[in-house]
Each structure stands twice: as C-alpha cells, then as structure tokens.
Amino acid sequence: MRGATDKELIAEVLEGNPESFEPLVVKYQPRVFAIARRYARREDEVEDIVQTVFMKAYSKLSSYRGDAPFEHWLMRTATFTCYDFLRKHQRNREWNATDLSTEENEWLENVGEDTTEKEANQSAAKALVDRLLESLKPDDRMIITMLDLEQKSVKEIAKLTDFTESNVKVRAHRARDKMKKILATLAPEKYL
C-alpha cells in the first residue's frame, strides 16, 4: 500500500477495497480543509464540508476517468461542495459602520500607514474582507475568493466552476464593484 500512486489506490478502491481510500484522504485532507476554511467560519461547518467532499469523492470514484490528476478532480468536487454550502448558508446580512469591531475601525482609520502590529492588522483586514464577501452572491463570492485570495487564474477558475472565462471576468468585476460600494458606505466622507 505504501508508495502506491493515486491511480493504483483508486483502482484498488474500485475493485472493492475501501481501505485503499484512506491514504488518499490523508494525502489531500489538508488542502480540502484549507479550501473549506475560506468559505465556512465555524470549525464544525468546515469539518462537515470536508467530510462531504470525501464522501462524494468516494461514491463517485467510478466516474473519475483518470485523464486529469486525481487532485484536480477532488478540488473540483471540493469547489462544488463549498458552493452548495454557500447557497444553503447565504446570509446576506445588512451591516454598517457601527457593526465593525474596534480593530476593523482602526484598520480603516490607519489604512496606508505602516504599523508594527502586522498580525493584528491582518486579522482585522481578514474580518473586513469576510464581511464584504458575505454580502456577495455565492458564485460571485467563490470567484473573488479564488481570484483575489487564492490567486488562481481566470482559466483555472473557469475549469473549476464550469463558468466561461468571460463570465468569470464579468462576475469578478461586478463583485468588486459591489464590495467597493459597501466600503464607500462605511465612511464616505473619508474615502470619496
């Protein structure tokens, strides 16, 4: 079992040996966890997403044709599972400047200035980005996350999501516009 390739392990699973799926889970679960944490905040939600991804992958393993690496196929399954999660848990909460934490307000006050508290700055920035992303539609949120945070190419995103490349660009543009509008409502006198 040790040192077997993905294709060998998959063949063994399809021959009726489910134990051969475990090395695949061990190998790819960190990546799937990292993806899931981009879309879900609570750790129990993250674990549910990852579990669903691997259960789907196992049950649909016979549909994996082997012409692309297993990792790509699995990441596509993870992307669709995260998309389903976002659709089911779409919050679209309205919020304004008074909802921001002290750290988030400070980040907006001091933006552009070099501060020594880099880590605190980053977590405040992440909290603000999370708020902005939550106000987007699930598919727009996925595209911005992949494009601007994971720095995937438009082509890669199109492959992962089944959108055309031009559709990805249009959605990204529209989503950024929406994020800018929300940012502008936070402190219009400062930023406009």
Next chain:
Amino acid sequence: MKKIEDILERLLAETREIPANDRVPYAFEKRIMAHIKEAPATLADAWSVWAQSLWKAVVPCLAVLVMVAVWMKAPADGSGATTPQGNAAPAVANFEAPGEEDLESIVMLAIDPDSTGE
C-alpha cells in the same frame, strides 16, 4: 484622499498574506473511513427499501390486471353497449399458422438460399 479601489486592494492583499489554515483535526481520516465503511450498508438498505416497495406494488398491479381482464371480457358476454357493433362478437385478427412445407422452406432459406427454387 484615499481611493476606495486602493483600500479594497490593500484589504485583499493583507488577507492574502495570512497563510492558509490547513490544520487537520486529529484522526480525521478515521472519521471519514468509518462513514465510508457504513456506506455499503446504506446501499443495501436502499435495495431492501426498493424490494419492499416492489412487493407492495404487487397487489395493486394484480387488482388492475383483474379489472382490465373483466373489462375486456364484458363486451363478449353480450352486453354490447360499449362497442359500435352492438351484439356482434368483437373482431379478432385471425392468423393462420404456416403450413409445414412453408415452415421447412423458411428454415431452409436461412441455411441454403439456393434451395428455394426446388
């Protein structure tokens, strides 16, 4: 004056710098494998549910069969109201079975096409 676009870009850039959290809970793969090992049982359950529903369908299917048979037989008993021919017996297609010679020539045609003229 700070531009909104720059602010958004800076927000995204700072968030990008945070390394992806790929920490895996202890023995998470065991949890996945436990669910996977339960999966065939679930599949077997699905088959038993399917078989049960098929058995349940037997009685209504038989009932429909009997009703159709009764309905088919009714005009032949002479009530006749449901057919345009009145009391006439329903028309039945009459196929004559091929004679023994015909059957032999059909079989021989398949074996030896040249023997048809004899």
